[in-house]
Amino acid sequence: MVSQLTMNERRWAMGILIALSLIGLTMLGAGRGDAFGVHGAIVAAAAIAMIFVVISGYFAPEPGEERLTRYYDDPSKAGIVISMVWAMLGLFVGDWVAWLLAYPNLTFDAPWSSLGRIRPVHTTSIIFGFGGNALIATSFHVLQRTTRARLPDQLSPWFVLLGYNLFCVIAVTGYLMGVTQSKEYAEAEWYADIWLVVVWVTYFAIYLRTLARRKEPHIYVANWYYMAFILAVAMLHIVNNLAVPISLGHAKSYSLFSGVQDAMTQWWYGHNAVAFFLTAGFLGMLYYYLPKRAGRPIFSYRLSIISFWGITFIYMWAGSHHLHYTALPQWVQTLGMTFSVMLLVPSWASAGNALMTLNGAWHKVRDDATLRFMMVAAIFYGLSTFEGSFMAIRPVNALSHYTDWTIGHVHAGAMGWVALITFGSIYAVVPWLWKREAMYSARLIELHFWLALSGTLIYVFAMWNSGITQGLMWRTYNESGTLAYSFVDSLVAMYPYYIARAIGGLLFFLGAIVGFYNIWMTIRTAPAEARASEPDAPALSGARVQPGE
Amino acid sequence: MFGYHYRLERNAIGLVLAIVVAASIGGFVEIAPLFTIDETVEDVPDMRVYTPLELAGRNIYIREGCYACHSQMIRTLRDEVERYGPYSLAVESKYDHPMLWGSKRTGPDLARVGGKYSDEWHVAHLINPRDVVPPSNMPAYAWLQRTPLEVKDLGLHLKALRQVGVPYTDDMIANAAADARNQAMPDDGGAGGLTQRYGEATQIRAFDGNPANVTELDALVAYLQILGRLTDAAYKPAAEGG
Secondary structure: OHHHOOHHHHHHHHHHHHHHHHHHHHHHHHOOOOHHHHHHHHHHHHHHHHHHHHHHHHOOOOOOHHHHHOOOOHHHHHHHHHHHHHHHHHHHHHHHHHHHHHOOOOOOOOHHHOHHHHHHHHHHHHHHHHHHHHHHHHHHHHHHHHHOOOOOOOHHHHHHHHHHHHHHHHHHHHHHHOOOOOOOOOOOOHHHHHHHHHHHHHHHHHHHHHHHOOOOOOOOHHHHHHHHHHHHHHHHHHHHOOEEEOOOOOOOEEEOOOHHHHHHHHHHHHHHHHHHHHHHHHHHHHHHHHHHHHOOOOOOHHHHHHHHHHHHHHHHHHHHHHHOOOOOOHHHHHHHHHHHHHOHHHHHHHHHHHHHHOOOOHHHHHHOHHHHHHHHHHHHHHHHHHHHHHHOOHHHHHHHOEOHHHHHHHHHHHHHHHHHHHHHHHHHHHHHHOOOOOOOOHHHHHHHHHHHHHHHHHHHHHHHHHHHHHHHHHHOEOOOOOEOOOHHHHHHOOHHHHHHHHHHHHHHHHHHHHHHHHHHHHHHOOOOOOOOOOOOOOOOOOOOOOOOO | OHHHHHHHOOOHHHHHHHHHHHHHHHHHHHHHHHHHOHHHOOOOOOOOOOOHHHHHHHHHHHHOOHHHOOOOOOOOOHHHHHHHOOOOOHHHHOOOOOOOOOOEOOOOOOOOOOOOOOHHHHHHHHHOHHHHOOOOOOOOOOHHHHOEOOOOOHHHHHHHHHHOOOOOOHHHHHOHHHHHHHHHOOOOOOOOOHHHHHOOOOOOOOOOOOOOOOEHHHHHHHHHHHOOOOOOHHHOHHHHHO
């Protein structure tokens, strides 16, 4: 890792790490007796550990100019392994939380292990840990291949990857200590949020600098999505996290917004975290790895233009459908509902474009579990975007809101779409990155596929049943015109579904363990002979190459 | 149109600007007017702020993630009004930074739970929910009773809240820590100026049943008992008509 940095980059790395360790020590001093101090210690420890890593390779010979004839893939490799580590943590904690809802005593009499604190550990580990690292890792890979240009330097990709993971660690350890803003999917406190902005600006700069040096005149569709992901997440993150800390030595802050304005800002953020983090970024993955793996060009270029701008423009209006029948003014609710329904058009255009791309390659879908992961992901994308538009309609939302139906919908998206497209892309990219003939075991990919699919189906069906049952029980009247069921009656009816959901989650977790083992064994096997047929290197001259390659 | 796009996708900065513009419009149209249109939040003169003890309780509610399973937003639907009480008004969360409307009811809505149960019920329920509601799947929060409440920073909390728009006075900020203690330890030499600062209706008692010390349980129960009772605007006929 360090040996690939130039001498100048090694100096910069030392400078950044020394500054970061000083920041950590200052936080430690200012935040004595507060979680802020503990986080200072974590920052300082991480920075000092990295200083030792840099020193150990500091005097290694500098990489020669021949490095510029190859893509820079080491940050992508590290990102994929880190992503799978977060998947292990996030899925384990998620399934633990699921069992807790059926058996609430399956935990310790300690604050950190309480359901309310470990639940955000699950959501953050999956969305930001697993999903975010996979996005960063694949975006670097895709960006270089589709521009035929190498990443601009060796240091900034590592800064983005490791800095981003520092954010994730601060967030997750914070929840265990009770540090949270309570904003869903934006729980991390003010100092972690500021750090993420620094990391994110660097990430965007890498994108622009690589695009500026591209040897392809056109910017490929996948990069539009990765760029929309980076830009929109920056906007959402900065606005929703505006807050005033109680002091510069405390973790606690108070949001700039309150009540109805805060609710609208939060769900503008929350819904578009789904749109631009969990959809746009992963569509970037889909638009590169699915056609590559299928060996077919994207079905329609025009369809991808329509769906891209539709998603980028319309999604931002849809957040208020989380607030139907609340104290939010009705005109905002109506706008949110209208745009949510319109959103079905670009969403299905994307899903259809992906599935039509497989025309002529269906025999590969049958035989190749990696491609099947991506195909099923596109189907779940279509299903959950239809479900989302449907649930955004006010009278439907009257029934579905506040129930497990929402949880089922989210997991149809997160497990069926986000995780499956990620696993498919990882299985495609790992042999390419590590220069292996194929994954260690095709049968283990097959096993993972069926575990993941059955786990997702059990989970989603359990939550559809429980959610609709709940919603109906809450609004059922008896003959004398009073409510037929107490809240506790509806809770008792949930237990069988909660157990089924936990079993579904367990299957999904087992599948991911199989996947991690398979990836690990692939990395450990001997490299294959370089394939001469498919050159995988940046274009050094201005040679024109086929788009989409 | 596609020809125009064919040129746009050759220009990185153009593409970036187009994405930023396309993605900004929706949020701008929906959020900005909420700050400028006066009818968005009802004008209610008797709306009071949280006492320091209630605020500390609210922060425990946030810290423990209670909002993930309990909403605080009764919708304008007949069954919700009959189950939980009058539908929630925007003004009722006017001083909530952030709001805790929630998105999921694994447990019931809590917007109007204040005064619905006794302190003793809340204490027993928080220590082990299954002692009072046998089929409950709520986590037990027994440690709250064992943990003394941290009051020394409450002045800083009030000050930060004043910066974001909650009308705490200098007097309230200066006395925050003492007010928190006095609200939960009434035997400890009276309530000081607590009722002058926060109103005669302020509930002053040993919420966890033990007047000898102030625990996190005191604060959380004090918060739960004030939910829905910061103003009675939702119960007034004018509001019912809406």
